[in-house]
Amino acid sequence: MRSHLLHLVLYSTLVATFFAVLTRDSRRERLRFGLWLWGGMVGGAIVLAYLMYPFPR
Amino acid sequence: MTPSGEESTGEALGARPRSNVYLALLAGWIVPGLGHVLLGRARRGVLFALLVLGSYALGMSHDGRLALRDPRQPFLTSLQVIANVGIGPLDLLARYSVYGRPAYGLSIQAISAGDRAVGEIFRERTRSALSIYGTAYAWTAGLMNLLLLFDLWDVGRGRRTNYA
Numbered sequence: 001m002r003s004h005l006l007h008l009v010l011y012s013t014l015v016a017t018f019f020a021v022l023t024r025d026s027r028r029e030r031l032r033f034g035l036w037l038w039g040g041m042v043g044g045a046i047v048l049a050y051l052m053y054p055f056p057r
Numbered sequence: 058m059t060p061s062g063e064e065s066t067g068e069a070l071g072a073r074p075r076s077n078v079y080l081a082l083l084a085g086w087i088v089p090g091l092g093h094v095l096l097g098r099a100r101r102g103v104l105f106a107l108l109v110l111g112s113y114a115l116g117m118s119h120d121g122r123l124a125l126r127d128p129r130q131p132f133l134t135s136l137q138v139i140a141n142v143g144i145g146p147l148d149l150l151a152r153y154s155v156y157g158r159p160a161y162g163l164s165i166q167a168i169s170a171g172d173r174a175v176g177e178i179f180r181e182r183t184r185s186a187l188s189i190y191g192t193a194y195a196w197t198a199g200l201m202n203l204l205l206l207f208d209l210w211d212v213g214r215g216r217r218t219n220y221a
Contacts, residue, residue, distance in 0.1 A: 001119075007190045010115075011197070018108045018201055021101060022208060 012041035078213025085209050086145045089202045092209045109201050113144055116195025120185040123152055123195075125175065126162035138162075143199030155182065 001007065020034030077095065085092025090106030093099070124137030138161055141148050152159050160175045182188060211217050 001190075002186065007193075011190075011193060014108055014112050014194075015197065018105070021104055021108075022204065 008045055009042060012038050012045075016041065078209065081209050081213065082206055085206055086143075086202065089145065089198075089205065092205070093212070096209065096212050098212065105201075105205055109144070109198050109205070112194045112201065113147060113198035116191045116193075116198060117151060119187040119191030119194065120182050121191030121193075121195030122179070122183055122188060123148070123155055125160060125179055128162075128164065134162075137196065139203075140196040140199045143201075143203040144195075145202065148199070 016034045016038035019037060020030040024030040024033050081092035081095045083092075084095055088106070089109035090102040090104075093102030093105060095102075122137075124134060124141050126138050127134040149159055152161070156175050156178055158175075163176055163179075185191075208217070
């Protein structure tokens, strides 16, 4: 699999699930924290990518 | 104190670890998640095993780097090796499979001449287009398993009581 975006999504899913299960106890807390973490990782990476877009390689 | 702040008690902080926590730590390092199963957190242990081993499998199938301690950059490369070793004996098997022997470092002599095989395999693997992804997955798996060992220690000391 060579898609950078798919790897970003897959990696974020693994890490967000891990930390949600490790640090939260109720299902509701896990879901909220996991989604927050996942969104932060995926959204943050995409926003950062667009911010870097104007700069030369 | 745990992030949720609900699991710690003043008494528990000073408690001695349960006798089987050392066995659980060893088991958890050898097989990710097994330590949690041994301490009665079976569901959590199975889920951790799936996450950690799944991440490691993705890492190895994407040419993840099996770090070698390089005397020219000893600190950073040692941290990389620790991230790899966190996964347990699977790392040893992976090194046998990739390098043909349990190689963990490069010597100055090996870099300049001598035993070039391991260094060549390492560089070849690093040049793979997939290696950056595989390295992230593999090292993350090792670091996740190390975090699980800290969690096991907390469980063994009674700091985390209300989770299954």
